[in-house]
Amino acid sequence: MDTSQNKTHGILYIVATPIGNLEDITLRAIRILKEVDLIAAEDTRHTKKLLNHLEIHTPLISYYREKEQERGAQIIERLQNGENVALVSDAGTPAVSDPGAILVQLAHEASITVCPIPGASALTAAVSSSGFTEGAFLFLGFAPSKKGLRKKLLTSLMQTEYPVVFYESPRRITSFLQDALETLGNRPTLWAREITKKFEDLRKSTLAELLEHCSGQNNRGEFVIIIGPDKIEQAEGENIEELLVWYRDHSDLSMKDACRKLAKDLGLSRSQIYQQALEIWKEKN
Numbered sequence: 001m002d003t004s005q006n007k008t009h010g011i012l013y014i015v016a017t018p019i020g021n022l023e024d025i026t027l028r029a030i031r032i033l034k035e036v037d038l039i040a041a042e043d044t045r046h047t048k049k050l051l052n053h054l055e056i057h058t059p060l061i062s063y064y065r066e067k068e069q070e071r072g073a074q075i076i077e078r079l080q081n082g083e084n085v086a087l088v089s090d091a092g093t094p095a096v097s098d099p100g101a102i103l104v105q106l107a108h109e110a111s112i113t114v115c116p117i118p119g120a121s122a123l124t125a126a127v128s129s130s131g132f133t134e135g136a137f138l139f140l141g142f143a144p145s146k147k148g149l150r151k152k153l154l155t156s157l158m159q160t161e162y163p164v165v166f167y168e169s170p171r172r173i174t175s176f177l178q179d180a181l182e183t184l185g186n187r188p189t190l191w192a193r194e195i196t197k198k199f200e201d202l203r204k205s206t207l208a209e210l211l212e213h214c215s216g217q218n219n220r221g222e223f224v225i226i227i228g229p230d231k232i233e234q235a236e237g238e239n240i241e242e243l244l245v246w247y248r249d250h251s252d253l254s255m256k257d258a259c260r261k262l263a264k265d266l267g268l269s270r271s272q273i274y275q276q277a278l279e280i281w282k283e284k285n
Contacts, residue, residue: 008082009079009080009110009111009112009113010037010078010079010080010081010082010083010084010085010112011079011085011112011113011114011115012079012084012085012087012103012104012107012112012113012114012115013032013036013084013085013086013087013115013116014087014094014095014100014104014114014115014116014117015029015032015033015086015087015088015094015117015119016029016092016093016094016117016118016119016120016121017029017047017050017088017089017091017092017119017120018050018091018092018119018120018196019091019092019120019121019122019125019195019196019197020091020194020195020196020197020200021197022050022053024119024120024196025050025054025119025120026117026118026119028117029117029119030054030056032086032117033051033054033056033058033086033088034056035084036058036083036084036085036086037058037059037078037083037084037085038058038059038060038061038075038078038083038084038085038086039051039058039059039060039061039085039086039087039088040060040061040062040063040071040075040085040086040087040088040103041060041061041062041063041088041089041090042062042063042064042088042089042090042094042098042099043062043064043090044060044061044062046090047060047088047090048060058086061074061075063075063087063099063100063103064099065099068102068103069102071103072102072103072106073106075103076103076106076107076110076112079107079110079112080110080112086117087100087103087104091120091122092120092121092122092123093118093119093120093121093123096121096123096141097141097167120196122167122192122195122222122224123139123165123224125195125196125224126165126190126192126195126202126224127163127165127226129190129192129202130163130190130204130226131190132163132188132190132226132228134161134162134163134229136162137162137163137164137165137226138157138160138163138164138165139165140153140164140165140166141166141167142166142167142168142169143166143168143172143176145172147175147179150175150176150179151179151182151183154179154180154183154184155183157184158183158184158230159230159257159261160229161229162229163226163227163228163229164226164227164229165224165225165226166224166225166226166227167222167223167224167225168222168223168224168225169222169223170219170220170221170222170223173214173219173223173225174211174214174215174219177207177210177211177214177225178211180207180225180227181207181208181211184207184227184230185207185230186206186207186208187207187227187228187229187230188204188205188206188227188228189204189205189206189207189210189225189226189227189228190202190203190204190205190224190225190226191210191223191224191225191226192223192224192226193219193221193222193223193224194220194221195224197221199220199221207227240262240266240273240276241280243262244258244262244273244276244277244280247261247262248280248281248284249284255277255278255281258277259273259274259277
């Protein structure tokens with residue numbers, strides 16, 4: 001790590017802490033939490049339990065979402081005065097669907113060195129346990145709480161080629177799975193609940209089966225939900241006309257979506273394909 005960015009300033013450490021099992025903290029994280037001048041915590045009461053377990057007595061300052069901008073300015077001032085600060089969230093890696101990103105951005109703008117201390121992350125723990133083999137994924141954090149906005153987001157993901165990862169709360173998990181099933185169809189899905197905790201629950205199934213399982217239950221603990229991509233069949237045909245006929249007869253894609261996909265795959269404009277598509281879809285009707 002290059003610490004020469006500004007020798008008069010302190011360093012902002014982004015410190016991952018355990019999701020649940022207190023053994024999931026690195027030796028480096030423990031050392032940094034002991035050595036810094038201040039720990040900025042999402043909830044000081046929660047972090048205090050971890051610090052007491054580790055016998056760490058570093059001063060704390062609260063840094064929760066409603067106070068991010070105000071507390072961020074205070075913390076930047078202390079960093080500019082040469083103090084080192086560790087940023088932690090209640091669990092896992094800070095600034096990933098948790099408070100912290102604003103402070104990190106302020107640090108970059110003030111030319112303060114930002115140093116990540118890797119460790120526990122619900123996102124990577126769930127992805128590594130999912131068995132999806134695409135090699136890439138799309139992480140979207142928490143879906144909108146309002147049904148209309150949530151379904152709009154899910155609709156935009158219908159053609160996504162990669163697994164999509166969401167965080168979800170126990171009180172919204174049933175409605176989220178219901179909307180996902182209605183919008184995306186019955187896709188392969190993994191849920192990871194209570195990761196690293198006593199009642200850890202990882203299930204690889206389908207949206208329909210997971211929805212049936214959780215309906216009517218007291219679903220405690222936050223979830224990571226990974227929804228696999230739709231099964232994509234390879235279109236067969238030697239020219240545009242044959243490919244359009246294949247999509248018309250063997251695919252659930254609309255004419256417009258078939259034109260869009262062919263245009264992208266073949267490097268053509270949609271207008272070059274659209275007139276042929278109109279005639280081909282007309283023939284079927």
